[in-house]
Amino acid sequence: MDFEWIGDPISVNEAVRQLTPKPKTFYKTCKYLGTEYNIGDHVLIANSEADDPESFCYCYVASLVYMYEMKSNKKDPFRAQVQWYSRVEQLSKNFRKDSVHPPLDDAWELVHEGQRYKGDISIETIFDKCSVLICEENEVPRGVGKQKKLCTFFCRFALGPKNSRDLISVKESLAKQVADITAKTLVDSSSAINQSDKEPMTPRRVSTRCRKMSENENNYSGLYPELLNTPRSSTRNRQAPRQLDNDKNESCVPSASINTPRSSRRNREPSLSVDNEDNESNVPTGPVNTPRSSKRIKPRCLDETLPSPLKNSTFSISSNKTKELCIVIQRCKVTPNKEISAKEQDQTSKVKARKKLDLETPGTPAKAVEEKTPKKPKRAGSATPCSTQKKRLRLTPAISSRSGNVTEPTSPLGEIRRRLHVAAVPQTLPCREDEFDHIYNYVEGKLADGIGGCMYISGVPGTGKTATVNEVIRVLKESQTEGDLPDFKLIEVNGMKLTAPQQIYVQIWNQLTGSKVTADKAAKLLHAKFSTNGPRHRPTVLIVDELDLLWTRQQDVLYNIFEWPNRPKAQLTVLAIANTMDLPERLLMNRVSSRMGLTRLTFQPYKVKQLQTIISSRLENVVSFEPEAVEFIARKVSAASGDARRALDISRRAAELAEKGNHNISSPTKSPSKRGAHFSKSTVTMQHVQAAIEEMFSSPKLLAIQACSLHEQLFLNALVQEFNRTGVEESVFDQVIRQHYTLCDLEGMSRPNVSELLSVCASLCSSRLILSEHGRNDIRQKVRLNIGIDDVTYALKCL
C-alpha cells in the first residue's frame, strides 16, 4: 500500500492516548497515495454510501486532528481523529436553516459540527485535500468552488449545543470552545498540582468525561495539536518551501489544471493549500513532551500564540481578532482573484457544467450571473452540483394552505371531543408501561452496545403497538439529545404504504440518504451499507410496521430485513410490528424466522380496566362522563375486540350525542327543571353511550327490509318460502319466481314480468340483502338470503 509516515512519532496528551487502551503511535505527517497530509489539514473523505464515493458532491469534509498508528489493529492500522464539517444537505432537518441570511449554499458551504460525531476514521478513506475558509455569519467569501483541482469550501456556522436546533456562528463557537478549554485546563492543572504527583495526569473530571463521550476530548484537544505537543519535525520544515514553490508554479499555469482529468488528482502535490507552514516556524512554542507539563504550560503557550496571525490556516482560531486577520491574509494568498482571470474562471465552470449533466442550457440566467459577477459564489456555486439541479425539478409535497388558522372548539364538550379523538396524542401511554419498558430497554441496550438486533411485536389492531414504539423512539431521541445515548438514525416504513414489498428498499434508502434510486439498486446499496462500517456510521433503528405485507414468495425482502441486523458491522436494530402472533411460524421460512430470533413481544387486547383507564386518562379532570358510562364502554369494547380506537370512537360519539341532546333540550324549552338541563349539559350518560353503540354497531336490517318496495319484500318472502319448501338455502331464480307469483295471487296483485323481477332481484342484491350469482345466468342464477330468515319474517310481520 502506498502509505508512509513522515517524521518521528510525536507524543500527545495523555487523555488522548487513553481513548482506547491499545497502544498507539502518533504522527504529525503522513503520505498516502502521493499526497502528504498534516495535522490541521482539511481533507475530503470518501462517502461509501454515495453512488460515487469520491465525488465531491457527496464526500465528507473534515480536518485532521490526530493521526496515529495502531499496531494491534491488523487490518486497518492507520487511523486519524478528525473534526467533522457537515455539508448543508447532510444537515439534519431539525436545524433551522431558513433563518440564515444569506441563505446556506448547498454546494460549497460547510457547517462545523462541534462535538456531535465521533471522528475516528481510517486514513485510507481520505482521498484528497481541500481548504475551508472560516467566515463571519453574514459574509459569503469569494473564490469558493473547485479551482485547479482544489476544492475550497467555506464555513460560517457551527451546530449549536447538543439539544439546540439553532446554527451559531462558527467563530463564536470555536472561541467558546477555546475559552472552555483554557478555563478547564487551568482548573485541572491547578488541581492536579494541588493534589499530588501520584495522581494521574488527567484529572478525574476530564477522564470521566472522556469515558462518557470520547469525542469531546478529541475535539478540544484537537484544537491545538501543536500547542499540546509540538515537536516541529524537520521534515515538515523542509516541506513547506517546496509546497509554496508548487503553489506558485501552478498558479502560473492555470490552464493545466482545467484540462487535467479528475483521476489525476491523487498524484498531484498539495497545491494552493491552506498551509502557511513557513509562517508557523516563527511561532515560539518550545517542544513540550509530557502531557502534564503541557497542561501547566498551555495557558502561557496560548498567549504566546495568539499574536501570531499566520497560525496554521483556518484551524488556528484562538480569538476573533486573530482569526479575522488570519483569514484576511489567507485570502490574499489563496483566493485566486488576481491570478486567474474572470475569463479562465468562466472556462472552468463551463467544463464543469458539461461534466455535470447540467440541465440548464448555456446562456440561462444562472450562468450569466456566474460570468458577470464572480463575486457571488452563492449563485455560481449552486449551478455545479447535479443533485441540487435534480431536486429543483421535483414537486415538493405540500398541501395548499388555508386562508385563516383553524379555530379550536370552545364548548366544553368540544374540548372533550378533541381529546377523545384517536389522533390526539396523550402525554403518556397508560396501561402499556411494561411493554414500553421492554422495548425501550431492548433498543437502548442495542444502541449503547453498538450492536444490532431485531424484535418482533405483535398484537391485534388498536392495541397500541405503533403508539408504544413511537413513544419509545421519542424518549430515546430525548435521551440522545441529552447525550446519554449515541446519535442514531431512525427509519420508519409501513408495509401498507408500499405498493410492492420491494419498494421497502427504496424507502429505507430514501430515508437514509434522501436520494431516490430503483428498488434493485437500493437493495444493493443497502447490502453494501450494512456490511461495511464506513466513517460516520451511525447506529440505525428501523421500524417496520405491518410486516406481514412484505411477504413474498421468495421471502427475500423479509430475509434481508432480518439478515442485516445480524451482520457485525450493521449496528441495525429492527422493530417489526405485525398483527399475527405466530407469523414467524405460520408464514415464514425457517431461514427467515431463525434470523428473526426469539425476542418477541405480544400486546394483549386491552382489558376492561385498562380501557377504563385509557378513556379516563384522556378526560383527565373534566368530569363530564359518568363513571358507569365509561365502564360500560370499556366492557362493550373489551368483550368485542379490545380495540382502543373503538372505545375512543364510542366515547367521542357519545359526547357528540350529549352535546346535541342538550342543544335540543335547552333551546326550545327553558322552563322544565333547570337543574336537570344543567346536569345533562356537562355529562355524558349511559343513554348517550347506549345510543352511540347502537348507532355504530347495529346493522339496521329490519329498517332496510322495511325500506324495500312491496315487490322486493314479496321477493324476500318468496325466498323464505322456497327455502321452507326445499330446505336448501340456495335456490334458482326461476323457482323463486314461482313462489313470487303464488304470493302475488294470494295478495291479489298483478304479477310483475320477469324483467321487472330481475331488476327487483338486482336491487336487493346491490344492498346485499340477498346474494346472487352473476346476472349473465339470467333466470338460472342462484339466489340466497344474506340475512336471517327470522329477520325477514319479523320485519314483514311488523309492517
Next chain:
Amino acid sequence: MTSCTEICRSILLKRMVFNTHSNIAIPDEFLEHQNYVFNLLKSTVVNGENNSALLIGPRGSGKTMLINSVIADLEATCNLEKDYVVIKLHGFFQTDDRIAIQEITRQLFLEEETANRTFGSFSENLNFLLDSLKVADRKTAKSIIFIIDEFDQFCQHKNQTLLYNLFDVCQSAQAPMAVIGLTCRMDAISLFEKRVRSRFSHRQIYLLLKPDFQKYNETFVSLLRLQPSRELKAIYVRSWNKSAEDLAQDPVVQGSLKKVFNLNPKLRLLQNILLVALSRLGESHPFLSSKDIVTAIESQTTDCKTLQLQGLSVLELQLLLCMKYLDKIYFGEPCNYEMAFYEYTKQMKNSSMQKFDRQIAMKAMEHLETLELIRPVEGISSSKVQKEFVVYNILVTSEQLSAAISKYPGLPTEVKQLADTCL
C-alpha cells in the same frame, strides 16, 4: 316564435335528464342525517378535525343528493370556501389505487398549475401523496374532503392500500381531512380488512326510508310543476299545473303509478317515465293525458324477453317450445340439440307444416344461442363436445313464451296448439 308548449316541454325534458329539479327536497327524515354530515364536515373545515363516515343506503335513496346539498351548504356558509378542497372519487372510474392516487393528486394540486407534470411510477405517486399529507400542518393546511362514491369498490383493491392510508391519516394527527364514503351495501364494514376496520371511525349513516305512495304521488306532481317566468305566461303555467294535478288524481294513472311504485319507488324510474311521456307533447297535444303516462310506463316496464321472442322465426319458436317441453319433463335438466331436434321431428310427424332438416334446425339453434335465449351449461367446456351434444339451459320462462306466442302475428295454429300442450 316558440309556443308555450314548446318551452314547457324543453324545460321539463331538461329537468328529467339533468336532474335539475330544485323543487325536490330532501325528505324530512333525512334532515337529521344531513345535519350530522354537515356538522362533521364543518368541524373538519373549521376545527381541523379528522373524520370518517359511511353513508349507506339503497340505490336511488338520495346519498349523492344529500352529500351535494351538504357541500352546497358548506359553500354557502360564510367564507369557508378557501379553507377546504373537495376531492371526488368514484369506485367505477378509479378502478385501482394507481388511478385513484393520480386522480387525488390531480384534484389536490390543480390550483398549483401542475397539470402538465408527468406522473411517475405508482410508488412515487403514493409516497408523494403520503408525504404531502404528512407535512401538512393541522393548523394551516387546507382541509381535504374526500367523497368516495361506490365506496365498496375500493375494498376490492389490492391490500386496500388507499383506504388504509386515508383512514390512517384520519386517525393520526396529520393533514386535516374527512373521508365520506357512499355505498349501497349494507355490509360495507365487513368488507374492510381488519387493520382498515380498526382505523375507520365506525360512523355509519343509514339512509333508509319506508316508501310512501302519497309522497310518491306528490313527487310526481312536483316534477311536472312549472313556475311562471318571463317566457311562460302565468295563465299557461296555471293551466299546466292544474292539468298535472288532475293527471295525478286520475284513477288510471294512479293505478299504473301504484304498480310502478310497488316495484321500484325510485325517483329515477319516475323521471324516465315522464321523459317518455313528455316527449309526446306538441302543438296538437298540449297537455299530458292519462294514456301518455300509461303507455310510457308500459314502455319502461315491458318484458324484454317477450319482445325478443316475437322477432324469432317460427322454426326457432318451435325449437324453443320443444326444449321447454323437455325441460318440463325432465324437471329442469338441460337438453342438447339432438334431443330438441328429435322432439321437433316427433311433433312434426303429422303436421302439414314445412319440415326443416337438421342443418337448418342447427342454424336456428345457434341463433338462439347468440340471442342468449338458451345458454350452454357452465362447467362443461363446449369445445371438447360436438356441437350437437352441447347441453343447454333454456333461459325463457313459460310465461314469457306464451305471452310472445299470443302476440306473435300470423303464427300457424299448429304451433299455438303445440304451445298449449308444451307449456
